[in-house]
Amino acid sequence: MNNINYLVGKELFFSKTLKTSRFCLFLYFKVKRRSYIGQILYRLWEYFVKNNILLYSEYKKYYIREYKNYAEYLERHYTLPSDLVKKILNNKLRYKCLKDWPDVGIQNLVQTPDAEIIRKFLEFLKIVSLENYDED
């Protein structure tokens, strides 16, 4: 399974792993959990991960008649290029829309151009940002 997660515009497609879990967050960044910076990192983690949807389960529950198969569901429902779908296709794939998150401060921090802390956070979550993804 590909361990890279993809951010396509404001939509995140990812797989949950132990290494990118809340548990490992504080170990990776070497911060105290109940501290000022620990809480900021936890809010960032929530922004990217909390309230996600398990896509295969969604497909089976609501879309199994509408689309020929799971891959077609990802391509057409989320308008994803087929080569990206091939890379991310797995039954444990999750989806999170990052628009309109209520924590405005965190949203602003994420959108700050060239913020090193955000670049490092994306590295921790193994997220590759594909703002203008084009099929090759």
Next chain:
Amino acid sequence: MMKIRDGFVTNSSSTNFLIISKEELTIDYLMKKLGVSPNSPIVSEMESLCREIIDGSQSGVRWFNVAEINYDTVLEVFGQNSANRYKELTSIGYHAFMGHTGSDDSPLTSFFTTDCFILDERGLYIDGKNCVW
């Protein structure tokens, strides 16, 4: 390429802060109390935040004329709860600092500026609720 930012867009903002600290404010002490280890991947970002907080404490608060930090000025700028903590902690030897930071500073300092919070733990009290944005 133009970047379009959705969400909250604002002019520059400032926040006044109150720090009541067991020890004199240094970057190392603040880093420790804010929860980051010296070998953390984000140590340089945290150093910038701590440096800007310390610089901010030397420039004083905005919008208030504070000649001296005492119970009355803490009450005026930060309110009753912080004034009570100021009284309790300074009576056992803690140091008090007032200052301000801006949203044009480094990303973490900008976040610190626009975030509204109280941090109250052993050795450090921070009131960051007096913000205008």
